[in-house]
Amino acid sequence: MKDAEVHRIEECRLRLSSNAWGFAESNEKEIAQHWRERKRDNPSFFNGRILVMECFHISHDVLEARFMETDFANFLYWKDSGYPESGAIDGFGTVVIRARGGEVLLARQKAGNVNAGLVYLPGGFIDPRDVTTNGIIDIDASVLRELEEETGLPASEFTRRPGYLITIVPPQISIAVELVSELEANELRRVLNDKIAAQADPELEDFIVFAVPPTPGDEDVAVFSRCALSALFSETSLVR
Numbered sequence: 001m002k003d004a005e006v007h008r009i010e011e012c013r014l015r016l017s018s019n020a021w022g023f024a025e026s027n028e029k030e031i032a033q034h035w036r037e038r039k040r041d042n043p044s045f046f047n048g049r050i051l052v053m054e055c056f057h058i059s060h061d062v063l064e065a066r067f068m069e070t071d072f073a074n075f076l077y078w079k080d081s082g083y084p085e086s087g088a089i090d091g092f093g094t095v096v097i098r099a100r101g102g103e104v105l106l107a108r109q110k111a112g113n114v115n116a117g118l119v120y121l122p123g124g125f126i127d128p129r130d131v132t133t134n135g136i137i138d139i140d141a142s143v144l145r146e147l148e149e150e151t152g153l154p155a156s157e158f159t160r161r162p163g164y165l166i167t168i169v170p171p172q173i174s175i176a177v178e179l180v181s182e183l184e185a186n187e188l189r190r191v192l193n194d195k196i197a198a199q200a201d202p203e204l205e206d207f208i209v210f211a212v213p214p215t216p217g218d219e220d221v222a223v224f225s226r227c228a229l230s231a232l233f234s235e236t237s238l239v240r
Contacts, residue, residue: 004223006231007166010061012175014126014137017054017066023086024074034080035073044112047073050125051137053091053173063166063175065091067137069128076114083171090171093143094123096178096232097151097158097192099185103211104229105192106221107150110205119208120222121176122150139164143177150203152195155179167228174224185209 024031039045050072056065068088078086097105107122109115123146130142144155158179165176181188189207196202213230214221 003168003170004227005166005168006227007058007063007168008163008235009058009063009166010163011063012139012164013062013064014139015066016051016131016135016137017068019054019066019068021052021068021070021074021086021088023078023088024070027074027077031074031077034077038076038080042112045072045076047071048127050075050127051091051130053089054087056089056091056173058166061163063164065173067091067126072125075125079114088171089173091126091173091175092123093126093139093146094121094174094176095143095147096121096165096176096228097188097207098178098180099188099209100180100182101185101211103185103209104232105185105189105207105209106225106229107204108206108208108220110203113203115222117220118222119214119218119220120225121174121228122147122204123174123176124150139175140177143175147179150196151192152199153192157181165228165232167224167231169224169227172224174228176228185211 049069051067051069052075054066054068106119108119123143126142130138132138148154158181161178165178167174189209192207196204210229213233214226
């Protein structure tokens with residue numbers, strides 16, 4: 001965590017690159033074998049198209065980044081291999097869900113998913129649906145779609161805080177939108193848990209309220225989420 005950075009910025013300028021991911025091409029056979037094994041163990045896995053970050057730069061409250069399109073199987077092999085140097089960054093969108101009193105609610109992923117048991121800021125992959133005209137990536141559309149798919153609550157149930165929270169914990173970069181509810185923390189948790197319980201095949205199994213940052217002892221909390229919450233609960237540590 002010593003290399004972690006958390007930035008509060010005003011704007012994201014994200015674009016789709018025309019470059020192919022060389023790592024995927026050079027490991028094609030290994031990826032195919034790995035996918036067969038992982039699919040056997042997790043039949044629900046779907047090899048859809050996703051975007052991985054190619055490069056990024058933060059300056060003057062703006063994140064600029066390019067993304068490459070690839071298969072989920074390629075990403076999964078890279079991740080399961082320990083994120084070896086590959087010319088890519090694991091960049092993804094997330095949501096900071098805050099209750100009326102400022103508490104943050106993190107989600108726990110259900111068994112059978114890539115991050116089963118992990119507690120984290122809800123969110124997911126950026127994918128081709130998020131690419132608009134001229135190759136521009138709409139990160140807000142991506143994040144808010146994931147919010148509704150995973151929690152059952154639309155963004156209209158919250159007030160959006162301007163800007164973005166960027167958490168960098170190499171090789172991961174979380175691009176977060178911060179949403180504030182009018183509900184107090186325990187009531188918001190109840191609503192969220194009722195929503196996911198009503199889903200036919202939920203990705204999440206629980207929401208957990210944090211009124212203070214997670215500690216290093218909270219090993220089930222994703223490192224990037226620990227860093228993000230530590231910064232949020234002590235805004236002075238944010239890079240501006």
